[in-house]
Amino acid sequence: MRKMLVTGGAGFIGSNFVRHMRGAHPSDRVIVLDSLTYAGNLENLKGLEKDSGCLFIKGDICDQVLLDGIFDKEAVDTVVNFAAESHVDRSILGPRAFVETNVLGTLTLLECARKRWLSNAAKAKGNVFLHVSTDEVYGSLGPAGYFTEETPYQPNSPYAASKASSDHLVRAYFHTYGLPVVTTNCSNNYGPYQFPEKLIPLMIINALTGKPLPVYGDGLNVRDWLYVEDHCRAIDVVLEKGRLGETYNIGGRCEKRNIEIVNLVCATVDELLNADKTLAALYPLGKSRKELITFVKDRPGHDRRYAIDCGKIETELGWRALTAFDDGIRKTIKWYLSNEGWWKRVISGEYTKYYEVQYGNRANR
Numbered sequence: 001m002r003k004m005l006v007t008g009g010a011g012f013i014g015s016n017f018v019r020h021m022r023g024a025h026p027s028d029r030v031i032v033l034d035s036l037t038y039a040g041n042l043e044n045l046k047g048l049e050k051d052s053g054c055l056f057i058k059g060d061i062c063d064q065v066l067l068d069g070i071f072d073k074e075a076v077d078t079v080v081n082f083a084a085e086s087h088v089d090r091s092i093l094g095p096r097a098f099v100e101t102n103v104l105g106t107l108t109l110l111e112c113a114r115k116r117w118l119s120n121a122a123k124a125k126g127n128v129f130l131h132v133s134t135d136e137v138y139g140s141l142g143p144a145g146y147f148t149e150e151t152p153y154q155p156n157s158p159y160a161a162s163k164a165s166s167d168h169l170v171r172a173y174f175h176t177y178g179l180p181v182v183t184t185n186c187s188n189n190y191g192p193y194q195f196p197e198k199l200i201p202l203m204i205i206n207a208l209t210g211k212p213l214p215v216y217g218d219g220l221n222v223r224d225w226l227y228v229e230d231h232c233r234a235i236d237v238v239l240e241k242g243r244l245g246e247t248y249n250i251g252g253r254c255e256k257r258n259i260e261i262v263n264l265v266c267a268t269v270d271e272l273l274n275a276d277k278t279l280a281a282l283y284p285l286g287k288s289r290k291e292l293i294t295f296v297k298d299r300p301g302h303d304r305r306y307a308i309d310c311g312k313i314e315t316e317l318g319w320r321a322l323t324a325f326d327d328g329i330r331k332t333i334k335w336y337l338s339n340e341g342w343w344k345r346v347i348s349g350e351y352t353k354y355y356e357v358q359y360g361n362r363a364n365r
């Protein structure tokens with residue numbers, strides 16, 4: 001029975017991971033630590049309130065005293081660190097919070113684990129500190145080639161630089177102190193509970209509500225997409241079988257240009273609404289969603305292409321992505337259609353201000 005601290009467990013991937021773990025490993029205890037920033041939402045953990053194997057604590061990963069208390073009281077033996085500022089566009093608007101949480105927060109967690117786990121060798125046996133990172137640390141690819149675990153780091157946005165920095169700290173704690181760490185570098189995720197600042201949920205919600213679909217630049221940037229449940233299974237496998245001190249790339253072998261995705265979202269939304277009169281009446285438009293596509297000013301420093309070689313996790317640990325992109329997109333759109341209350345609450349308040357700053361002056365290209 002593990003006692004697992006899941007930081008950022010009220011965010012998109014973290015909450016999907018908590019659900020996955022409660023289903024797959026019900027005898028483990030999961031302690032969710034999340035400061036509930038704009039991206040954190042207790043509604044993402046709905047249904048788990050009465051689960052005695054799952055505890056939620058509101059708090060910041062930069063708070064050393066709080067972390068020390070949790071490690072002592074809960075005898076934490078496993079950490080899965082999702083907590084982060086995660087949106088590239090916000091990192092361009094204001095990088096400081098990214099350094100605070102992603103760099104200093106990770107450092108604080110590492111220090112806490114080092115003090116607790118390495119003061120007594122027996123305590124460290126079986127412990128794992130899994131740091132959840134991103135493929136963006138590798139920079140941008142040309143039309144060919146893939147990111148492997150050996151690709152040199154070349155982060156291009158403040159977000160990517162802060163994640164790269166935290167990855168280096170994690171690596172240093174293994175080499176210097178022998179802390180039992182492992183890092184995963186994953187490609188773009190999509191699925192239920194994703195905050196609608198990211199491409200796919202933003203396009204789904206704007207398509208439903210008849211707002212413009214803002215495609216940056218020429219729309220030909222490429223990302224490698226992975227359904228969130230596949231990412232959660234990958235982390236589960238790395239926790240169980242990953243070699244300490246190693247890094248594992250995780251990806252969907254699913255490269256798509258942004259414009260292809262937006263077109264697919266439009267076509268799928270049109271099809272689902274056309275097939276259901278009640279839904280069609282809820283989201284009237286009178287034209288194809290594709291007519292909402294608007295090419296807007298590009299993201300500064302926009303990475304052109306990401307593509308992951310995930311051969312290491314496939315051959316070494318036997319993991320592979322299982323959800324085909326068309327199925328994943330369809331499931332995701334259906335989730336947003338069934339959870340209108342969730343996203344309507346999310347897009348009120350702070351989101352409105354962010355949206356205005358991010359898209360208000362982004363005149364058409």
Ligand code: NAD
Pocket residue numbers: 007008009010011012013014033034035036037038039040041059060061062081082083084085086087101105132133134135163185186187188189190195
């Ligand atoms: P998210 O923004 O949806 O969630 C982040 C969560 O962390 C939120 O619940 C937030 O409240 C919490 N948090 C932020 N600062 C905190 C702090 N100081 N203390 C405690 N909690 C804090 O992000 P996500 O998309 O779920 O990403 C989770 C992790 O996965 C991040 O580390 C991100 O870099 C990484 N990642 C994301 C993707 C992706 O496509 N979304 C891909 C690869 C890696």
Ligand code: DAU
Pocket residue numbers: 086087088089133134135136186187188189197198199200202214215216217221222223258299306
């Ligand atoms: O690659 C993994 C990373 O994927 C994660 O580490 C990040 O946390 C996650 O946010 C994501 O970063 P991206 O910048 O790739 O994701 P985003 O959804 O913001 O954008 C995907 C692509 O779509 C990117 O090329 C920019 C483009 N885009 C995005 C938005 C929000 C648009 O064209 N219009 C938009 O409005």
